[in-house]
Amino acid sequence: MSFSQEVDPNVAPGAPPHRPRVPGRACSWRDPIRCRRGARPGGGGAGICVGTTPSSTGLRDDKLTPLSSSRLGTYGEGGSPGLLGGTPGEAVRHCSAPEDPIFRLSSLYPYLFPGIIKSRDMSRKRHRLVPETTGLKRRRKEGPVESDPLRGELGSARAAVSELMQLFPRGLFEDALPPIALRSQVYSLVPDRTVADRQLKELQEQGEIRIVQLGFDLDAHGIIFTEDYRTRVLKACDGRPYAGAVQKFLASVLPACGDLSFQQEQMTQTFGFRDSEITHLVNAGVLTVRDAGSWWLAVPGAGRFIKYFVKGRQAVLGMVRKAKYRELLLSELLGRRAPAVVRLGLTYHVHDLIGAQLVDCISTTSGTLLRLPET
Amino acid sequence: MLGFLSARQTGLEDPLRLRRAASTRRVLGLELNKDRDVERVHGGGINTLDIEPVEGRYMLSGGSDGVIVLYDLENSSRQPYYTCKAVCSVDRYHPDVHKYSVETVQWYPHDTGMFTSSSFDKTLKVWDTNTLQTADVFNFEETVYSHHMSPVSTKHCLVAVGTRGPKVQLCDLKSGSCSHILQGHRQEILAVSWSPRYDYILATASADSRVKLWDVRRASGCLITLDQHNGEKSQAVESANTAHNGKVNGLCFTSDGLHLLTVGTDNRMRLWNSSNGENTLVNYGKVCNNSKKGLKFTVSSGCSSEFVFVPYGSTIAVYTVYSGEQITMLKGHYKSVDCCVFQSNLQELYSGSRDCNILAWVPSLYEPVPDDDETTKSQLNPAFEDAWSSSDEG
Numbered sequence: 001m002s003f004s005q006e007v008d009p010n011v012a013p014g015a016p017p018h019r020p021r022v023p024g025r026a027c028s029w030r031d032p033i034r035c036r037r038g039a040r041p042g043g044g045g046a047g048i049c050v051g052t053t054p055s056s057t058g059l060r061d062d063k064l065t066p067l068s069s070s071r072l073g074t075y076g077e078g079g080s081p082g083l084l085g086g087t088p089g090e091a092v093r094h095c096s097a098p099e100d101p102i103f104r105l106s107s108l109y110p111y112l113f114p115g116i117i118k119s120r121d122m123s124r125k126r127h128r129l130v131p132e133t134t135g136l137k138r139r140r141k142e143g144p145v146e147s148d149p150l151r152g153e154l155g156s157a158r159a160a161v162s163e164l165m166q167l168f169p170r171g172l173f174e175d176a177l178p179p180i181a182l183r184s185q186v187y188s189l190v191p192d193r194t195v196a197d198r199q200l201k202e203l204q205e206q207g208e209i210r211i212v213q214l215g216f217d218l219d220a221h222g223i224i225f226t227e228d229y230r231t232r233v234l235k236a237c238d239g240r241p242y243a244g245a246v247q248k249f250l251a252s253v254l255p256a257c258g259d260l261s262f263q264q265e266q267m268t269q270t271f272g273f274r275d276s277e278i279t280h281l282v283n284a285g286v287l288t289v290r291d292a293g294s295w296w297l298a299v300p301g302a303g304r305f306i307k308y309f310v311k312g313r314q315a316v317l318g319m320v321r322k323a324k325y326r327e328l329l330l331s332e333l334l335g336r337r338a339p340a341v342v343r344l345g346l347t348y349h350v351h352d353l354i355g356a357q358l359v360d361c362i363s364t365t366s367g368t369l370l371r372l373p374e375t
Numbered sequence: 376m377l378g379f380l381s382a383r384q385t386g387l388e389d390p391l392r393l394r395r396a397a398s399t400r401r402v403l404g405l406e407l408n409k410d411r412d413v414e415r416v417h418g419g420g421i422n423t424l425d426i427e428p429v430e431g432r433y434m435l436s437g438g439s440d441g442v443i444v445l446y447d448l449e450n451s452s453r454q455p456y457y458t459c460k461a462v463c464s465v466d467r468y469h470p471d472v473h474k475y476s477v478e479t480v481q482w483y484p485h486d487t488g489m490f491t492s493s494s495f496d497k498t499l500k501v502w503d504t505n506t507l508q509t510a511d512v513f514n515f516e517e518t519v520y521s522h523h524m525s526p527v528s529t530k531h532c533l534v535a536v537g538t539r540g541p542k543v544q545l546c547d548l549k550s551g552s553c554s555h556i557l558q559g560h561r562q563e564i565l566a567v568s569w570s571p572r573y574d575y576i577l578a579t580a581s582a583d584s585r586v587k588l589w590d591v592r593r594a595s596g597c598l599i600t601l602d603q604h605n606g607e608k609s610q611a612v613e614s615a616n617t618a619h620n621g622k623v624n625g626l627c628f629t630s631d632g633l634h635l636l637t638v639g640t641d642n643r644m645r646l647w648n649s650s651n652g653e654n655t656l657v658n659y660g661k662v663c664n665n666s667k668k669g670l671k672f673t674v675s676s677g678c679s680s681e682f683v684f685v686p687y688g689s690t691i692a693v694y695t696v697y698s699g700e701q702i703t704m705l706k707g708h709y710k711s712v713d714c715c716v717f718q719s720n721l722q723e724l725y726s727g728s729r730d731c732n733i734l735a736w737v738p739s740l741y742e743p744v745p746d747d748d749e750t751t752k753s754q755l756n757p758a759f760e761d762a763w764s765s766s767d768e769g
Binding site for chain 2: 187192193198219260263290291294356357
């Protein structure tokens with residue numbers, strides 16, 4: 001019969017999520033009309049017939065028979081003429097149809113009912129957030145998404161560090177500096193920061209990388225491969241008066257202590273350095289003063305790198321700031337010509353900005369968008 | 376959820392697991408609800424909130440106008456729409472009201488007969504709730520930023536007070552005077568917190584970027600100074616250890632007392648193992664923090680994975696504690712949020728901000744059905760409706 005034919009087109013592909021009703025709220029037959037906004041006429045009609053309570057409440061059975069006649073009355077009033085859109089005839093026909101098809105329809109209610117047009121995505125997000133068991137369903141974080149120009153890397157911090165070392169411009173420093181990557185750049189390639197931190201810490205403990213405090217920001221840590229560091233430092237101090245102290249440092253302290261900083265007691269007692277030797281190390285640029293009696297590990301000759309880095313970071317941030325609405329598509333930013341101040345390369349700086357959360361990364365249909373945060 | 380219920384019924388699962396799963400689910404569904412709000416009494420920004428630990432029913436709030444208000448959070452009306460009313464308040468006309476902004480209020484941990492409040496007028500006042508009179512006043516030389524009384528201790532009634540001076544003062548409620556001074560910090564103390572696990576362990580955070588753990592019975596200085604780099608532990612090193620690269624604004628122990636969370640003006644939040652002071656290196660990303668005073672944040676309790684609610688500008692950021700993932704940002708306030716508290720019985724969050732509002736964030740698990748005009752009528756099955764009428768025609 002026409003009734004069942006009308007049912008079929010309304011079985012939408014992909015049933016909308018089951019919306020548990022607040023129990024005790026019996027539906028009035030006027031509900032479906034209101035909710036029918038934008039639904040197809042046939043579908044609306046079928047929806048109206050079914051009603052809105054799930055069969056579990058059992059109220060529907062009471063409601064159907066006594067009220068179906070009253071519904072005719074409401075239709076007569078022309079409840080929402082705009083919504084019904086010329087289908088009162090069909091709707092009335094549904095009312096007068098025998099009881100069986102209505103009950104059959106009720107079982108299909110979750111598929112037919114178009115649902116209240118109210119923030120469907122929020123409810124979908126919420127259902128995604130609800131954990132199944134004790135495992136949490138994670139919401140997609142608005143972090144760096146797999147955008148083609150930047151993200152080839154998934155997972156390990158080590159692979160990220162190797163990739164970032166490729167970006168470092170060796171020629172700029174005439175190979176006197178080891179390639180330095182920044183911790184914030186690793187964050188932009190590895191999605192979970194805690195995991196990235198832990199993996200970097202493991203690499204540090206294994207002695208594969210050294211983490212160095214870059215002077216301009218207490219938070220910015222540079223990552224260098226230990227081998228590169230060792231070779232460059234030896235080359236830099238070749239033939240100088242402090243070469244002996246530096247070699248002793250590289251041989252004894254570096255493998256033993258993987259920290260960023262060294263203390264007076266450690267240096268004098270554990271490793272047997274005299275004060276004059278420590279002064280040599282500071283002159284060589286291997287140690288920088290942190291506090292009275294403690295020093296940071298440093299890279300000799302890193303001053304130029306830090307200067308270029310700070311200027312370049314400001315310049316790239318300025319490019320985003322000057323854009324209209326203070327936002328730029330990543331692809332557009334990478335396609336622009338870098339200002340002369342940016343010596344280390346646009347990609348290098350962009351990784352750092354994203355990882356340090358100096359720009360917000362928003363995924364759009366045209367790719368990743370970089371926007372300056374409001375605060 | 377039904378799976379959990381049937382597993383609990385048949386004994387396959389621990390009842391606690393069901394409770395934890397349900398709490399977690401509710402916390403994930405926190406949002407502003409049009410049915411619940413808190414009466415607006417304050418004329419200035421709200422600096423501090425505290426919910427009493429006994430029943431979770433009464434909430435104290437302290438504002439920058441010096442006013443302290445007591446709210447009843449329980450919904451005793453049958454309506455879903457409920458405003459948490461102010462039961463009483465210490466307003467500007469009260470003879471003992473604080474002269475300047477109230478920075479911290481705290482209920483007496485064991486019952487609601489007493490509460491303490493500290494303020495920029497260099498005093499810590501102890502109030503009797505029923506008569507709303509001050510039972511005792513402690514005066515200090517400097518403005519008081521924060522105070523805390525141990526929530527578990529039965530052996531002592533010490534209130535730790537952090538002031539603008541570098542010394543942490545411990546005031547004894549029994550004797551009415553300051554009994555201890557803890558020295559070690561170099562600048563003002565912005566936050567103090569007792570451990571919820573041990574009676575005598577105290578954590579203090581200061582503007583000199585250091586967080587120190589103390590055992591107050593020990594005469595000779597702090598137990599541990601937290602070091603963000605997890606460097607070598609040695610006595611002389613202590614002076615160089617910093618927990619953050621800026622002022623440390625807020626402290627919060629997790630509910631089991633095994634971990635400590637700190638936030639600093641370097642826009643970072645760190646999780647520490649409170650027994651050995653090790654930085655667990657959980658990375659929460661950038662947690663914006665521009666507060667010049669303390670930031671009061673809170674941790675959930677009773678969920679399967681705990682959440683931390685941190686005021687982040689004019690929103691509240693929710694992170695999982697042990698994995699560092701950001702769950703959501705709760706938006707609703709107009710100005711910067713200063714404090715938030717979690718009611719663990721009902722999994723509700725209350726937050727106070729500079730826009731003089733307290734907002735209640737309530738778990739919403741079901742999509743709200745659009746308001747029906749005939750809600751009241753349709754509650755009743757028409758068969759049972761009273762058709763009696765007093766008019767003669769009836």
